[in-house]
Amino acid sequence: MSTLTAAGPAEDAANGVSLYRAIWRWHFFAGLLVIPFMLNLAVTGSLYLFKDEINGTVFRTRYIVQPTGEALPAERIAAIAAAAVPGSTATSYKDPALPERSAIVTVASDAGAMLVFVNPYDGKVLDVVGSTDEFNYVVKRIHSLAYFGGITNRLIEITGGFAMMLVVTGIYLWWPRRRPGGVVSVRGKPGRRVFWRDLHAVTGAFAGVLIFFLAITGMPWSGYWGANANAWLTEHGLGYPVQLWDDVPKSQKVTEDILPKSGWIVEKAPVPLSDIAAAQSAKPIGLDKAVEIAKRLGMAPGFDVAIPSDQTGVYTASLFPDNLADERTLHIDQYSGKPLIDIGFNQYPFLGKVIEWGINVHQGQEWGRFNQLLMLATCLAIILSCVTGVIMWWKRRPAGRLGVPPMPPKRSIYYGLWVIAGIFAIAFPMSGVAIVAMIAFDQIVVRLVPVLKRVLA
Numbered sequence: 032m033s034t035l036t037a038a039g040p041a042e043d044a045a046n047g048v049s050l051y052r053a054i055w056r057w058h059f060f061a062g063l064l065v066i067p068f069m070l071n072l073a074v075t076g077s078l079y080l081f082k083d084e085i086n087g088t089v090f091r092t093r094y095i096v097q098p099t100g101e102a103l104p105a106e107r108i109a110a111i112a113a114a115a116v117p118g119s120t121a122t123s124y125k126d127p128a129l130p131e132r133s134a135i136v137t138v139a140s141d142a143g144a145m146l147v148f149v150n151p152y153d154g155k156v157l158d159v160v161g162s163t164d165e166f167n168y169v170v171k172r173i174h175s176l177a178y179f180g181g182i183t184n185r186l187i188e189i190t191g192g193f194a195m196m197l198v199v200t201g202i203y204l205w206w207p208r209r210r211p212g213g214v215v216s217v218r219g220k221p222g223r224r225v226f227w228r229d230l231h232a233v234t235g236a237f238a239g240v241l242i243f244f245l246a247i248t249g250m251p252w253s254g255y256w257g258a259n260a261n262a263w264l265t266e267h268g269l270g271y272p273v274q275l276w277d278d279v280p281k282s283q284k285v286t287e288d289i290l291p292k293s294g295w296i297v298e299k300a301p302v303p304l305s306d307i308a309a310a311q312s313a314k315p316i317g318l319d320k321a322v323e324i325a326k327r328l329g330m331a332p333g334f335d336v337a338i339p340s341d342q343t344g345v346y347t348a349s350l351f352p353d354n355l356a357d358e359r360t361l362h363i364d365q366y367s368g369k370p371l372i373d374i375g376f377n378q379y380p381f382l383g384k385v386i387e388w389g390i391n392v393h394q395g396q397e398w399g400r401f402n403q404l405l406m407l408a409t410c411l412a413i414i415l416s417c418v419t420g421v422i423m424w425w426k427r428r429p430a431g432r433l434g435v436p437p438m439p440p441k442r443s444i445y446y447g448l449w450v451i452a453g454i455f456a457i458a459f460p461m462s463g464v465a466i467v468a469m470i471a472f473d474q475i476v477v478r479l480v481p482v483l484k485r486v487l488a
Contacts, residue, residue, distance in 0.1 A: 112136035128333030192462020238412035
């Protein structure tokens with residue numbers, strides 16, 4: 032009996048050491064793989080948080096104007112913009128959000144889409160920029176790596192999943208366990224590894240919730256998870272209210288096809304058709320009238336208006352503002368001026384509201400300057416975690432080896448991790464598959480290849 036009693040604590044201790052080493056090893060591999068991507072996300076995300084401030088300073092000459100009298104009609108501004116790019120036609124018009132802001136018209140030609148910035152008071156063209164060359168667009172595309180193609184964009188999706196895993200495993204490794212330091216305080220000096228270990232652990236522990244938040248709220252933009260999540264929500268009545276489209280003829284286009292920016296919930300919603308029969312006897316109402324209707328129906332300033340490209344197209348006014356209560360999409364028949372679909376934030380299902388709120392906070396738009404600074408602090412914490420992680424690893428690695436944390440004494444501990452990885456793969460398939468591949472590589476390939484076993488074991 033005494034032997035059994037003595038073996039219990041020893042076995043528990045062995046299990047504890049095995050679990051700690053397995054999670055430490057998993058945390059190390061995940062961090063090693065995603066550090067470059069996490070740094071990219073943090074740096075570009077910090078820039079994007081202050082896009083309005085950057086527009087108003089660095090690019091002031093194209094965004095800021097001096098109000099002088101009455102603004103020109105929208106149609107006149109659109110015509111000026113189209114004339115500035117020979118052979119082009121206006122496809123969308125952005126109503127100035129403030130009296131001192133320029134009007135922005137998107138025009139399309141054989142050379143591609145261009146943004147034309149126009150002073151709405153005197154009609155002067157302030158700047159012409161390719162829609163894919165505009166600074167904030169480039170920053171956002173680099174942020175998601177979509178700028179470099181679909182495959183790299185998938186890597187960012189995987190990184191988002193790994194970031195969540197790093198937070199969870201990092202908090203497990205940080206957990207006090209009666210340690211005298213490295214929980215809320217940093218021991219030692221910069222010359223010692225323990226200083227960087229503690230700085231890494233304390234930063235991750237205190238910023239972990241916000242890092243996890245940034246990772247999961249960034250997922251709606253991902254190519255695979257985001258698209259499938261949007262489709263699943265819509266199919267189960269948790270996305271945009273499909274019943275609003277029941278009695279309205281629909282085109283093959285969706286909202287994101289015709290507008291430069293729209294809410295995530297409605298970006299895949301179909302664009303309705305105008306009354307084609309009216310095309311035989313009526314004339315289009317024109318952009319001026321469409322803008323007037325949108326304003327009369329309470330659309331907040333700063334909305335975009337998509338201009339119909341054919342006889343069946345509609346005018347679509349859309350606003351994705353800092354104040355979520357003003358988020359709205361309005362489709363207007365181009366002949367009768369009748370609102371065909373009018374959907375605002377208050378009509379989204381609960382889960383749709385939660386996702387849109389998360390996106391707004393992610394972009395630093397929900398609580399003004401406080402939100403921006405909170406997300407900036409989180410980005411800086413990510414950068415600090417990456418830098419301290421690399422320094423900590425560099426200081427502990429043996430000469431000529433990678434310095435991977437040792438494999439757990441009990442290999443059976445990986446069975447539980449396989450289950451966790453499987454559950455994660457269901458929730459976030461791209462990240463989950465990468466995690467499964469990482470564990471398989473560690474448990475199968477490393478064992479069979481002597482060189483790898485020597486370096487990584």
